[in-house]
Amino acid sequence: MGKRDRHGPRPAYVTLRDLPGTRLMFWVVGECPYCAGRHLHPAGNLRTADPGERLGEQTAPCDPTRTYELQLPPRPKKKPGKQARRKERREGRMLELDWDDE
Numbered sequence: 001m002g003k004r005d006r007h008g009p010r011p012a013y014v015t016l017r018d019l020p021g022t023r024l025m026f027w028v029v030g031e032c033p034y035c036a037g038r039h040l041h042p043a044g045n046l047r048t049a050d051p052g053e054r055l056g057e058q059t060a061p062c063d064p065t066r067t068y069e070l071q072l073p074p075r076p077k078k079k080p081g082k083q084a085r086r087k088e089r090r091e092g093r094m095l096e097l098d099w100d101d102e
Contacts, residue, residue: 009057010034012068016043016051025051027070035062041070 010033018025025043032039039061043051060066 009067009069011071012039013073014041014055014070015073018046023047025049027051027054029068029070032060032062033068034060034066037062 012029012033013031014027014029016025017028023046025046027041027043029039029041031037041054041058043049043054055070055072057067057069060068
């Protein structure tokens with residue numbers, strides 16, 4: 001691991017939450033890459049703010065000398081084979097039709 005990798009901002013995956021009873025939104029870091037704790041970062045007003053503007057490099061509350069990059073978690077991959085399952089069903093229907101003709 002090079003020096004550049006060690007001192008750069010690490011990714012921190014976040015979810016958007018609103019504070020019940022208010023109009024405030026927060027980005028919640030589920031697990032901090034430095035202390036493994038939970039942190040909150042304000043995302044703005046529920047009605048007027050664009051929370052996506054607050055994503056990016058932020059200072060870590062557990063250690064102000066370090067930064068991490070707020071990112072949305074990666075999307076899960078789609079299940080492979082949906083087209084294959086459809087094709088099998090169609091072929092099964094065709095076989096049933098062929099048997100009825102005999």
